[in-house]
Amino acid sequence: MITATARAKVNLCLHVTGKRADGYHLLESLVVFAECGDDISVECDKELSLEISGPFADGTGLTDDNLVLKAAHLLQTESGANLGAKIRLVKNLPVAAGLGGGSADAAETLKLLNRLWKTGFSAQKLADMGLSLGADVPVCLVGRPVLMSGIGEHLREIPAFPKLYILLVNIGVTVSTAEVFRRLELRARGDMPPVDRFMTAEDVLDFLENTRNDLEAPARDLAPDIAMALSVIGAQDGCRLSRMSGSGATCFGLFETEDKAAIAASAIQSHYPDWWVRACPVSR
Ligand SMILES: C[C@](O)(CO)[C@H](O)COP(=O)(O)OP(=O)(O)OC[C@H]1O[C@@H](n2ccc(N)nc2=O)[C@H](O)[C@@H]1O
Numbered sequence: 001m002i003t004a005t006a007r008a009k010v011n012l013c014l015h016v017t018g019k020r021a022d023g024y025h026l027l028e029s030l031v032v033f034a035e036c037g038d039d040i041s042v043e044c045d046k047e048l049s050l051e052i053s054g055p056f057a058d059g060t061g062l063t064d065d066n067l068v069l070k071a072a073h074l075l076q077t078e079s080g081a082n083l084g085a086k087i088r089l090v091k092n093l094p095v096a097a098g099l100g101g102g103s104a105d106a107a108e109t110l111k112l113l114n115r116l117w118k119t120g121f122s123a124q125k126l127a128d129m130g131l132s133l134g135a136d137v138p139v140c141l142v143g144r145p146v147l148m149s150g151i152g153e154h155l156r157e158i159p160a161f162p163k164l165y166i167l168l169v170n171i172g173v174t175v176s177t178a179e180v181f182r183r184l185e186l187r188a189r190g191d192m193p194p195v196d197r198f199m200t201a202e203d204v205l206d207f208l209e210n211t212r213n214d215l216e217a218p219a220r221d222l223a224p225d226i227a228m229a230l231s232v233i234g235a236q237d238g239c240r241l242s243r244m245s246g247s248g249a250t251c252f253g254l255f256e257t258e259d260k261a262a263i264a265a266s267a268i269q270s271h272y273p274d275w276w277v278r279a280c281p282v283s284r
């Protein structure tokens with residue numbers, strides 16, 4: 001059996017720069033991953049099967065709509081062999097939450113089955129397959145700090161990244177990515193500043209000061225409580241930035257120390273027991 005964690009994707013900033021003829025939006029985003037996520041395991045079996053457990057298991061189906069099964073079928077088709085596997089998914093991340101949980105699951109499934117089945121696809125081929133499953137799958141295949149552009153197919157890895165801690169807060173409201181993009185008013189809002197080197201936490205925070213998430217306003221129209229989550233996070237001692245991730249509704253806070261992030265997480269969780277709250281390091 002081989003296992004992996006499909007970690008939560010966080011868009012530290014997200015600028016929408018245009019729209020393609022097919023309706024997909026062009027983006028620029030600094031993407032990182034938090035050290036928490038869904039657990040996936042695969043082992044050889046005659047048939048292909050998926051078992052889902054965990055706190056958010058109900059949000060995803062066992063049908064071909066599940067991105068884990070979609071990824072497995074795609075790998076079967078591309079390899080031309082009807083290979084089997086027993087796949088287990090422990091769904092720890094909220095669904096349709098802006099954390100790319102489904103995309104991270106698909107990415108890890110592609111990598112795990114490529115190893116289990118010895119199909120030998122290159123990283124580029126897996127990224128191409130991933131893009132056909134979802135715009136966030138290629139970045140999730142990388143799993144560390146990346147500058148993403150296009151609709152998610154152009155990726156530039158950030159060679160070094162400082163220690164930072166992230167607080168994730170989900171208010172329990174799901175928003176549809178397609179609906180958030182549909183509500184976005186396309187207009188020039190200013191380019192993302194060039195990325196030089198992120199040697200210190202201050203470098204990252206200075207860069208982020210001149211950035212934004214363009215999907216925050218349309219997501220807030222759909223889920224006004226996002227504003228409350230942002231102000232609660234921003235009020236925590238040591239929080240250097242609070243913002244929404246992806247198409248929402250999960251919001252995050254950035255901290256320089258692990259203890260301040262953990263104290264903020266337990267304070268928020270005790271005030272809002274129904275919210276999903278996690279504090280963890282940013283993957284480097
Ligand atoms: C918002 C982000 O999470 C930022 O990382 C991604 O751009 C979304 O990635 P994703 O959830 O994998 O998105 P997909 O499943 O490919 O697309 C869902 C829907 O969102 C819209 N969509 C998505 C990505 C994009 N660049 N432009 C779009 O307009 C499209 O209507 C699409 O039908």
Ligand SMILES: Nc1ncnc2c1ncn2[C@@H]1O[C@H](COP(=O)(O)OP(=O)(O)OP(=O)(O)O)[C@@H](O)[C@H]1O
Nearest residue numbers: 066067095096097098099100101102103105136246
């Ligand atoms: N394994 C899976 N985990 C989560 N969602 C899945 C999965 N398979 C299919 N889905 C479907 O995909 C949709 C998007 O789920 P996901 O959790 O990836 O969204 P998201 O976090 O908003 O993504 P993004 O950050 O890319 O906008 C949901 O509507 C869900 O039903």
